[in-house]
């Protein structure tokens with residue numbers, strides 16, 4: 019990273035830590051009312067036996083805990099730029115009887131599978147994090163690069179509420195801004211462009227009249 023990028027990444031990490039230092043304590047309870055699509059994403063992961071799953075921006079570990087229950091043979095990994103969030107994740111995922119999960123403080127735009135002792139991952143999940151990552155396109159590139167051949171990247175995030183009343187869309191987006199969240203209106207185009215340059219395949223599923231968008235990006239096995 020350049021000096022400017024390091025400074026930007028540092029300040030973003032600080033912002034996330036400041037926001038989540040208190041919020042992490044009631045995060046799971048409150049977010050279940052508006053982070054829709056996460057369970058649909060998890061149910062569609064089809065993790066192969068012994069396969070690896072990385073969640074980027076794993077937050078409190080809510081999704082990883084459910085993935086571990088749904089796919090007990092999966093090997094779980096999580097990264098987040100907020101050390102505060104990982105304190106909650108560690109408490110949740112480190113409990114006796116749970117599948118061991120490897121957690122690391124890392125930036126989604128600049129990480130390597132080797133930091134987790136892996137050469138790549140079979141499944142990568144990014145749930146409601148791209149809308150908070152300033153250079154979200156770089157994060158998508160890093161995620162695709164970290165997939166094993168034949169692996170898939172699963173994204174859930176806010177859509178553009180394109181089939182909901184305009185007043186609702188404006189109100190929601192203004193409210194989300196207060197939490198440093200910007201729904202990425204070009205996400206479909208950006209992901210499609212990546213498949214055009216490869217033989218990779220993209221599935222796109224808007225839910226709740228565009229409230230949320232779900233994507234599955236399948237990397238071809240070479």
Ligand SMILES: C[S@@+](CC[C@H](N)C(=O)[O-])C[C@H]1O[C@@H](n2cnc3c(N)ncnc32)[C@H](O)[C@@H]1O
Pocket residue numbers: 030034038049053056074075076077078080081097098099100103124125126127144145146147150151152
């Ligand atoms: C809205 S929370 C989503 C948490 C979890 N994925 C979920 O679905 O409940 C977004 C998470 O992304 C993390 N995050 C934001 N920017 C990041 C970055 N550049 N690299 C890694 N994690 C990041 C935040 O710290 C936060 O934990």
